[in-house]
Amino acid sequence: MNDGTRGTHGAHGIRIRPGRLADAPAVLAMLDSAVAWMNARGNTEQWGTTPYSQKPGGVARVERYLTENAPHIAELDGTPVGALVLDTGPSPQLPIAPAGEPERYVRLLVTDRPHAGLGIGAALLAHAAEEARRAGVDLLRVDCWAGGGGELVAYYERNGFTRTGGFLSGAWPGQVLARRVG
Numbered sequence: 001m002n003d004g005t006r007g008t009h010g011a012h013g014i015r016i017r018p019g020r021l022a023d024a025p026a027v028l029a030m031l032d033s034a035v036a037w038m039n040a041r042g043n044t045e046q047w048g049t050t051p052y053s054q055k056p057g058g059v060a061r062v063e064r065y066l067t068e069n070a071p072h073i074a075e076l077d078g079t080p081v082g083a084l085v086l087d088t089g090p091s092p093q094l095p096i097a098p099a100g101e102p103e104r105y106v107r108l109l110v111t112d113r114p115h116a117g118l119g120i121g122a123a124l125l126a127h128a129a130e131e132a133r134r135a136g137v138d139l140l141r142v143d144c145w146a147g148g149g150g151e152l153v154a155y156y157e158r159n160g161f162t163r164t165g166g167f168l169s170g171a172w173p174g175q176v177l178a179r180r181v182g
């Protein structure tokens with residue numbers, strides 16, 4: 001359980017605690033690492049080729065996530081290795097219909113690439129489900145890039161989500177997924 005101070009502990013000694021503005025440099029470093037990793041794999045469409053910290057508005061967006069939303073940081077041995085941001089709905093900039101019921105919405109999920117494979121993302125998604133249940137909310141949703149070979153969509157499906165509808169944001173193909181947690 002997360003009482004707001006101790007955090008929760010998951011697989012491989014992963015501790016999840018509330019995020020704060022001071023975590024912005026670590027979250028930006030994770031996002032920059034993710035862009036470099038995607039680009040090295042030939043994926044330049046999902047987040048582009050510019051490091052997130054250098055994108056116009058990128059730093060301000062992360063700072064808003066950490067101050068205006070419900071941020072959570074996964075730590076391993078005291079070092080931030082993942083971040084999750086929850087909100088009460090999707091980004092208003094995306095063409096995604098409201099759920100029609102109370103929900104928690106994953107606005108950001110990122111893990112530190114050097115720690116890939118340790119279950120950090122899965123631990124953060126399990127934490128998101130627990131946060132939704134704690135709030136008395138039965139629905140957890142997320143949207144993600146649906147391009148490439150659909151690997152990211154499959155990742156969320158492996159973590160208990162079901163496809164509920166696709167969308168286009170410009171030329172960017174997206175997929176909304178939902179998970180009942182109540």
